Amino acid sequence: MTKTSTRLALAALVSLPAVAIAQPAAMPTVDPMVAELRDAALEDELAWELLEGLTTEVGPRLAGTEAEARARDWAVEHLTELGFANVRVEEFTMPTWVRGEEKAEIIAPFPQELVLTALGNSGSTGPDGLEAEVIGYADYPSFLADDPANQAGKIVFISHAMPRNQDGSGYSPAFGSPRWFGPNEAASRGAAAIIVKSIGTEHDRTPHTGNTNFQPGVTPIPAAALAIPDANQLMRVLERADGPVTMKLLLTPRNIGEQVSGNVIAEVPGRNPDAKKLQVACHLDSWDNSVGAFDDGAGCAIVAAAAKRIMEAGRPMRTIEIVWYGAEEVGIWGGRDFAARHDGTDYHAVAESDFGADRVWKVTTNFGEGRRAEADGLRAALVPLGIVPGEYDQAGGADIGPLMREGAPGLSLRQDGTRYFDLHHTPNDTLDQVDPEQLRQNVAAWTAMLAYLSGGIE
Amino acid sequence: MTKTSTRLALAALVSLPAVAIAQPAAMPTVDPMVAELRDAALEDELAWELLEGLTTEVGPRLAGTEAEARARDWAVEHLTELGFANVRVEEFTMPTWVRGEEKAEIIAPFPQELVLTALGNSGSTGPDGLEAEVIGYADYPSFLADDPANQAGKIVFISHAMPRNQDGSGYSPAFGSPRWFGPNEAASRGAAAIIVKSIGTEHDRTPHTGNTNFQPGVTPIPAAALAIPDANQLMRVLERADGPVTMKLLLTPRNIGEQVSGNVIAEVPGRNPDAKKLQVACHLDSWDNSVGAFDDGAGCAIVAAAAKRIMEAGRPMRTIEIVWYGAEEVGIWGGRDFAARHDGTDYHAVAESDFGADRVWKVTTNFGEGRRAEADGLRAALVPLGIVPGEYDQAGGADIGPLMREGAPGLSLRQDGTRYFDLHHTPNDTLDQVDPEQLRQNVAAWTAMLAYLSGGIE
Numbered sequence: 001m002t003k004t005s006t007r008l009a010l011a012a013l014v015s016l017p018a019v020a021i022a023q024p025a026a027m028p029t030v031d032p033m034v035a036e037l038r039d040a041a042l043e044d045e046l047a048w049e050l051l052e053g054l055t056t057e058v059g060p061r062l063a064g065t066e067a068e069a070r071a072r073d074w075a076v077e078h079l080t081e082l083g084f085a086n087v088r089v090e091e092f093t094m095p096t097w098v099r100g101e102e103k104a105e106i107i108a109p110f111p112q113e114l115v116l117t118a119l120g121n122s123g124s125t126g127p128d129g130l131e132a133e134v135i136g137y138a139d140y141p142s143f144l145a146d147d148p149a150n151q152a153g154k155i156v157f158i159s160h161a162m163p164r165n166q167d168g169s170g171y172s173p174a175f176g177s178p179r180w181f182g183p184n185e186a187a188s189r190g191a192a193a194i195i196v197k198s199i200g201t202e203h204d205r206t207p208h209t210g211n212t213n214f215q216p217g218v219t220p221i222p223a224a225a226l227a228i229p230d231a232n233q234l235m236r237v238l239e240r241a242d243g244p245v246t247m248k249l250l251l252t253p254r255n256i257g258e259q260v261s262g263n264v265i266a267e268v269p270g271r272n273p274d275a276k277k278l279q280v281a282c283h284l285d286s287w288d289n290s291v292g293a294f295d296d297g298a299g300c301a302i303v304a305a306a307a308k309r310i311m312e313a314g315r316p317m318r319t320i321e322i323v324w325y326g327a328e329e330v331g332i333w334g335g336r337d338f339a340a341r342h343d344g345t346d347y348h349a350v351a352e353s354d355f356g357a358d359r360v361w362k363v364t365t366n367f368g369e370g371r372r373a374e375a376d377g378l379r380a381a382l383v384p385l386g387i388v389p390g391e392y393d394q395a396g397g398a399d400i401g402p403l404m405r406e407g408a409p410g411l412s413l414r415q416d417g418t419r420y421f422d423l424h425h426t427p428n429d430t431l432d433q434v435d436p437e438q439l440r441q442n443v444a445a446w447t448a449m450l451a452y453l454s455g456g457i458e
Numbered sequence: 459m460t461k462t463s464t465r466l467a468l469a470a471l472v473s474l475p476a477v478a479i480a481q482p483a484a485m486p487t488v489d490p491m492v493a494e495l496r497d498a499a500l501e502d503e504l505a506w507e508l509l510e511g512l513t514t515e516v517g518p519r520l521a522g523t524e525a526e527a528r529a530r531d532w533a534v535e536h537l538t539e540l541g542f543a544n545v546r547v548e549e550f551t552m553p554t555w556v557r558g559e560e561k562a563e564i565i566a567p568f569p570q571e572l573v574l575t576a577l578g579n580s581g582s583t584g585p586d587g588l589e590a591e592v593i594g595y596a597d598y599p600s601f602l603a604d605d606p607a608n609q610a611g612k613i614v615f616i617s618h619a620m621p622r623n624q625d626g627s628g629y630s631p632a633f634g635s636p637r638w639f640g641p642n643e644a645a646s647r648g649a650a651a652i653i654v655k656s657i658g659t660e661h662d663r664t665p666h667t668g669n670t671n672f673q674p675g676v677t678p679i680p681a682a683a684l685a686i687p688d689a690n691q692l693m694r695v696l697e698r699a700d701g702p703v704t705m706k707l708l709l710t711p712r713n714i715g716e717q718v719s720g721n722v723i724a725e726v727p728g729r730n731p732d733a734k735k736l737q738v739a740c741h742l743d744s745w746d747n748s749v750g751a752f753d754d755g756a757g758c759a760i761v762a763a764a765a766k767r768i769m770e771a772g773r774p775m776r777t778i779e780i781v782w783y784g785a786e787e788v789g790i791w792g793g794r795d796f797a798a799r800h801d802g803t804d805y806h807a808v809a810e811s812d813f814g815a816d817r818v819w820k821v822t823t824n825f826g827e828g829r830r831a832e833a834d835g836l837r838a839a840l841v842p843l844g845i846v847p848g849e850y851d852q853a854g855g856a857d858i859g860p861l862m863r864e865g866a867p868g869l870s871l872r873q874d875g876t877r878y879f880d881l882h883h884t885p886n887d888t889l890d891q892v893d894p895e896q897l898r899q900n901v902a903a904w905t906a907m908l909a910y911l912s913g914g915i916e
Contacts, residue, residue, distance in 0.1 A: 204664065206662065206663055229888040237514060
């Protein structure tokens with residue numbers, strides 16, 4: 001399946017250029033050492049070993065909990081064992097929310113349980129739960145357009161129709177607003193609670209959690225995501241009911257105050273300590289409902305395995321800094337803490353792997369016009385992996401965002417997101433979902449990128 | 459995907475006969491009325507409407523509970539509305555088991571929660587749960603071969619490697635023994651509890667429940683199925699642990715004594731009340747963890763929609779009896795009750811739809827050699843739906859099994875089971891999974907079968 005889809009994508013590429021874009025210039029030639037390191041990485045075993053180890057021996061690792069602390073200990077132990085230098089943790093604290101019980105039941109007219117999960121920062125129903133009438137909307141604009149008087153005291157339900165796209169573009173405000181903005185808005189309008197259709201693309205009874213936020217002065221209400229089949233079921237119940245649909249919710253999450261998180265940092269020291277550095281990043285925390293293989297154990301495994309390959313090949317001119325960020329899911333606390341302590345202008349390039357474990361399909365950069373030739377050389381080094389050359393003014397990542405805003409040039413090795421939002425923030429984000437062959441292609445892409453940008457390995 | 463796989467299957471068929479079987483005889487011609495009714499049924503809307511109604515307005519319907527009673531009320535109301543004759547319920551009672559809480563947690567060495575669900579007839583851990591060391595086996599024979607002294611007082615974990623097959627043949631003792639026989643055997647050997655890898659073929663965190671049985675004199679122990687990724691995770695934990703793996707289980711199911719279930723029966727009266735009848739069957743009960751769209755709401759919708767088409771076309775010579783059986787999942791109580799009250803020799807043919815909602819791919823019969831020409835005519839009527847002619851000595855179904863053992867001839871319209879055991883007995887058995895086009899092909903197959911076997915519609 002994987003091989004076939006790769007082949008189909010390549011076939012499409014071959015037939016597209018004449019139609020879609022002007023005839024491209026010839027690609028630059030690739031340094032044989034870069035090519036050799038890249039191709040050797042297609043046999044990588046380390047990324048799988050790291051990913052299996054982290055997800056099995058630590059498991060879920062919600063930011064601010066003892067599980068995330070165990071993950072940091074695991075990370076320090078294993079990054080040290082691998083021979084990286086300056087392995088350390090930069091700790092910080094942040095307010096921490098933890099899940100409680102979660103149950104939903106249609107009381108009338110068609111009694112049955114529905115599967116849901118609380119959104120991060122959800123309020124609590126209290127231990128006795130909350131019973132109220134449900135008012136449903138097909139999408140966020142319909143909810144906004146309705147009179148708040150119809151919503152006060154009710155359980156607001158908002159659906160959406162998120163599309164499945166390779167580039168993950170369905171995860172946008174057009175479809176994600178029910179989760180991102182719905183709870184704050186519903187609370188402001190006096191709703192008793194809000195339930196949204198999971199922001200995802202599959203049809204499993206594995207609801208998608210994720211953060212939401214209430215603005216200062218707005219008291220959090222219970223806020224949860226229904227599994228997608230359960231949201232579709234609730235919509236049918238609303239359509240078929242002759243009278244009001246009433247529901248009982250039980251959600252008992254808690255805020256446990258300021259807790260410790262931290263970023264785990266390791267280095268491959270460069271020959272020239274004055275040269276600008278490369279940073280390769282991921283986030284170590286996961287949601288609490290899965291082992292976070294796609295989000296983002298794979299990213300941590302990929303960047304470390306690639307850096308290890310460079311270290312074994314010799315000494316790069318530039319220092320390579322590995323950062324396994326903490327507390328990304330719950331508000332990018334690690335990325336913000338790191339940027340507050342470090343200077344974005346110290347970096348030659350920063351890059352983050354945080355979109356699963358499927359193959360890299362496109363490379364984009366925002367090095368600026370002055371480094372166009374370097375950006376083209378990077379693209380050339382990746383073509384043999386089936387990676388298409390992409391935009392010159394785009395790069396990003398949640399954790400490296402703050403550094404980039406300080407001036408760090410970025411690049412993105414974009415992963416195929418076709419099935420990413422089937423798994424994202426669900427209990428299904430497990431090692432079972434990871435395709436070892438695609439994971440190795442990622443390691444090869446990151447290895448080629450580091451070999452090329454590191455200023456020469458001696 | 460569906461269309462493509464159908465096309466591939468047909469392509470394979472075209473290339474196979476010369477290799478696999480002798481040149482077949484020419485197919486008999488098909489009565490134009492049978493063909494017309496069959497083809498019209500490809501536009502069927504009733505089966506979807508019944509399936510959506512049952513799964514939405516009733517939801518899950520565990521045998522012996524008030525939910526199954528609501529399902530019988532719903533069934534009587536809708537079968538009556540559709541114009542069927544003699545709509546009635548034959549009640550019976552049976553011992554009833556209901557689920558309680560269910561949690562599993564690895565305590566050491568790698569603390570994390572695992573997802574599981576109790577098996578029907580599981581014992582309880584009591585409200586405080588049970589903590590013990592886990593002993594794991596790759597398959598049932600390894601468990602059997604080990605010394606019971608190694609298992610006493612422990613949580614026995616048994617895995618398997620069930621294959622995905624179109625004909626569902628992976629659901630056999632070779633792979634299902636951990637669930638079917640494991641609990642009784644582990645209890646006999648003094649194990650504290652047993653957890654098995656879900657008997658299924660997917661990688662979702664939606665564990666597969668299902669009945670197990672303890673023999674008289676064997677005290678039930680807690681028995682549950684881990685979701686498949688969780689079973690794989692536990693196997694990795696056992697492999698990576700330096701010392702004992704300990705686990706805490708909480709399972710609090712209860713036996714609530716003798717409860718009422720029942721079979722819902724409806725008829726299309728035949729012109730000749732002395733002619734042997736046709737029975738088309740399904741089961742109305744479902745497991746408690748889903749709305750039972752594949753298992754077996756779809757079957758009930760298909761057989762009723764097909765019978766309705768015959769009724770609208772005129773009056774068949776033979777009476778068509780629709781039976782929506784009760785309490786199949788928990789021990790085929792409905793099928794056994796029906797056979798005790800009725801006589802298998804009163805039937806010209808019996809058939810049951812209980813293998814999901816995907817297309818019918820093969821027809822088999824066991825009419826006996828004296829009715830070979832009739833069996834061939836049936837095959838001919840189904841070929842235009844892409845249904846291959848199958849064995850002459852095979853037919854079956856859980857609920858019609860007891861009638862067949864009394865001498866009722868049977869036939870099977872076998873459904874594509876490629877993804878059946880992804881969904882079977884899991885929370886994912888929802889309406890979202892049903893493909894309306896394949897559901898219609900089923901209705902067309904059942905309509906053609908009834909039109910052909912009913913002795914002529916006038």
